[in-house]
């Protein structure tokens with residue numbers, strides 16, 4: 305999957321993307337990094353076709369029916385319980401699986417009968433990530449999946465995303481909490497001032513910025529064009 309020579313201006317005239325080129329690895333979890341307002345979420349909107357996706361600039365991405373997208377917002381009914389929400393999605397997906405409370409992931413069984421609207425922000429995010437991970441798609445997009453999660457749950461969310469990729473699914477996520485993303489199974493793409501400024505593994509990012517700390521590497525990269 306690649307984006308080639310993509311430019312886009314915002315309605316107020318700001319140049320959000322300026323001849324942007326990006327290469328996404330199929331066999332790694334792609335992590336879009338970059339400062340607030342750089343355009344990470346909007347890029348996921350284009351990839352997912354929430355925003356119309358120009359075919360000449362977006363090459364090798366699956367059709368929207370083959371994409372699952374975890375938006376930052378909350379897509380489920382406030383009045384349905386967690387268990388009903390899972391059951392409903394499984395029924396729509398036509399998986400023909402029997403789904404019981406015991407099938408809910410750790411951390412959600414105790415709120416199985418709580419209404420979705422009454423969950424905490426982090427619990428809502430956990431439900432969304434778990435449900436999305438159960439869908440059968442070619443490409444999964446996650447927008448700041450660890451945001452608002454406690455460290456244990458954040459690790460679990462990242463673990464699920466990593467597992468999807470290990471099962472052969474393509475994954476692109478955005479993140480501001482990448483300190484624990486250190487293995488070669490990740491492909492970092494640093495977006496800033498309209499272009500992808502760096503692409504490579506965490507180890508390559510550290511080497512590029514001559515440091516042994518990913519946050520330092522991020523700040524140094526940000527300082528180069530910011």
Ligand SMILES: Nc1ncnc2c1ncn2[C@@H]1O[C@H](COP(=O)(O)OP(=O)(O)OP(=O)(O)O)[C@@H](O)[C@H]1O
Nearest residue numbers: 314315316320338339340341342343344345346347
């Ligand atoms: N349809 C739109 N109309 C006007 N401005 C828009 C539109 N879509 C995006 N923007 C602007 O584009 C910029 C990039 O937004 P985006 O949400 O993609 O950034 P981001 O990198 O995901 O930021 P963050 O890390 O803070 O979530 C913002 O300044 C936003 O206001």
